[in-house]
Amino acid sequence: xxxxELGRTxxxxxxxxxxxxxxxxxGNPDRDDCVRMTHRALDxxxxxxxxxxxxxxxxxxxxxxxxxxxxxxxxxxxxxxxxRMGEGPNRHGSxxxxxxxxxxxxxxxxxxxxxxxxxxxxxDPRTDIEETLSALTDLVRSGKVxxxxxxxxxxxxxxxxxxxxxxxxxxxxxxxxxxxxxLNRGIEREVLPVCRSYGLGVLVWGPLSSGLLTxxxxxxxxxxxxxxxxxxxxHLTDERKLDAVExxxxxxxxxxxxxTHMAMAFAxxxxxxxxxxIGPRTVEQLEDLxxxxxITLGDDILDKIDEIVPPGTDIGPxxxxxxxxxxxxxxxxxxxxxxxxxx
Numbered sequence: 001x002x003x004x005e006l007g008r009t010x011x012x013x014x015x016x017x018x019x020x021x022x023x024x025x026x027g028n029p030d031r032d033d034c035v036r037m038t039h040r041a042l043d044x045x046x047x048x049x050x051x052x053x054x055x056x057x058x059x060x061x062x063x064x065x066x067x068x069x070x071x072x073x074x075x076x077x078x079x080x081x082x083x084r085m086g087e088g089p090n091r092h093g094s095x096x097x098x099x100x101x102x103x104x105x106x107x108x109x110x111x112x113x114x115x116x117x118x119x120x121x122x123x124d125p126r127t128d129i130e131e132t133l134s135a136l137t138d139l140v141r142s143g144k145v146x147x148x149x150x151x152x153x154x155x156x157x158x159x160x161x162x163x164x165x166x167x168x169x170x171x172x173x174x175x176x177x178x179x180x181x182x183l184n185r186g187i188e189r190e191v192l193p194v195c196r197s198y199g200l201g202v203l204v205w206g207p208l209s210s211g212l213l214t215x216x217x218x219x220x221x222x223x224x225x226x227x228x229x230x231x232x233x234x235h236l237t238d239e240r241k242l243d244a245v246e247x248x249x250x251x252x253x254x255x256x257x258x259x260t261h262m263a264m265a266f267a268x269x270x271x272x273x274x275x276x277x278i279g280p281r282t283v284e285q286l287e288d289l290x291x292x293x294x295i296t297l298g299d300d301i302l303d304k305i306d307e308i309v310p311p312g313t314d315i316g317p318x319x320x321x322x323x324x325x326x327x328x329x330x331x332x333x334x335x336x337x338x339x340x341x342x343x
């Protein structure tokens with residue numbers, strides 16, 4: 001497994017990052033099986049593991065902590081904070097109060113005294129970015145966190161965070177974790193150029209587009225009523241995406257590879273991407289992903305992919321992607337009824 005620079009952090013990470021969202025009650029409830037998958041990934045040369053406090057209702061971090069016993073120093077361990085971890089009004093978000101409290105919970109569950117990369121899981125419009133960066137800076141200075149990053153930030157907020165860090169002498173966000181796949185290429189337009197400008201490492205989630213790029217979901221084929229269908233029903237039934245999948249399957253078959261392997265190779269081809277997150281639920285899925293790690297795509301295949309899904313294009317929405325308040329709250333894009341007339 002080849003390694004790449006994680007932006008300008010000085011950290012080398014494998015091109016595949018082991019994502020653990022499927023470890024635990026939401027995906028694979030067999031803890032020992034998840035530990036075996038982790039060990040298999042490490043043995044294959046993966047040195048980058050990504051998790052989050054909210055995964056598996058906090059159980060996932062416990063599984064990761066168990067799996068990394070005795071191997072912690074050889075792993076670049078990333079986790080995230082921001083998701084709701086209880087019923088209380090302050091048990092989520094990016095406030096100083098919650099970040100300082102929750103990092104201790106993550107350290108305990110992960111059975112470690114430091115986190116290599118601590119990421120803000122989602123934008124938090126309720127909290128001033130200076131408040132968040134100040135708390136994260138204290139964690140870096142204390143040695144509990146080595147580097148800080150973000151996930152799902154729009155480009156304007158990435159730039160804003162960099163400006164605030166410079167003005168206030170705070171630690172900078174060093175990485176960004178956006179979604180990226182053949183079907184969702186929107187980050188090529190602004191997010192990746194901004195990350196390149198500031199030297200941010202980029203680890204992308206969803207390179208298999210929540211299962212659409214495995215070939216399991218086909219146009220005209222009855223779909224199983226599984227957990228994934230409950231999470232992203234619009235995504236998995238989008239006719240435009242299913243049409244694109246049919247075309248992509250043909251490209252992959254003509255190239256003599258599976259759609260899964262082509263999709264992963266695509267995600268790791270972009271020069272601004274440090275690592276692509278794989279999220280296996282079973283050992284068999286992990287073995288299949290590892291089997292395609294050495295595959296590269298020639299310009300002829302990449303040109304065909306560009307014809308099907310043009311660069312910088314998202315085909316339809318992704319149910320679990322972040323939408324800013326300006327999109328989700330009608331009051332932010334509609335004047336009061338009595339103030340809408342132009343004359």
